[in-house]
Amino acid sequence: MEFECTIERHDDRVVVVPDGDIDADSAAALRQVLRQAVETTGFAHVEVDLHKVAFLDSTGLGVFVAARKAAEARGVTFRLRDFGPMVRMLLQVTHLEETLTGEPATNS
Numbered sequence: 001m002e003f004e005c006t007i008e009r010h011d012d013r014v015v016v017v018p019d020g021d022i023d024a025d026s027a028a029a030l031r032q033v034l035r036q037a038v039e040t041t042g043f044a045h046v047e048v049d050l051h052k053v054a055f056l057d058s059t060g061l062g063v064f065v066a067a068r069k070a071a072e073a074r075g076v077t078f079r080l081r082d083f084g085p086m087v088r089m090l091l092q093v094t095h096l097e098e099t100l101t102g103e104p105a106t107n108s
Contacts (some may be wrong), residue, residue, distance in 0.1 A: 003021065
């Protein structure tokens with residue numbers, strides 16, 4: 001399946017919806033979409049809805065961490081949401097759950 005991203009604009013936020021695996025093959029495309037969402041949309045909040053993502057590797061995590069830092073530098077909030085158990089486990093193992101979701105880390 002080919003990797004794609006949809007961008008949804010709402011009142012004060014933009015929601016990026018990746019569709020497909022987030023790995024070394026898709027990282028550049030995702031990085032570009034997130035850069036656009038953070039730097040050029042003028043929204044106060046950027047959310048990444050991961051309900052269509054079954055696989056996420058360390059390359060993808062790096063893209064999210066960089067996007068969060070870029071957002072923070074511009075006063076924009078950035079968070080991941082609606083992800084499955086595999087993504088949650090990866091966030092927990094890497095201790096990035098609270099950083100990338102804005103929610104307290106869970107131990108489950």
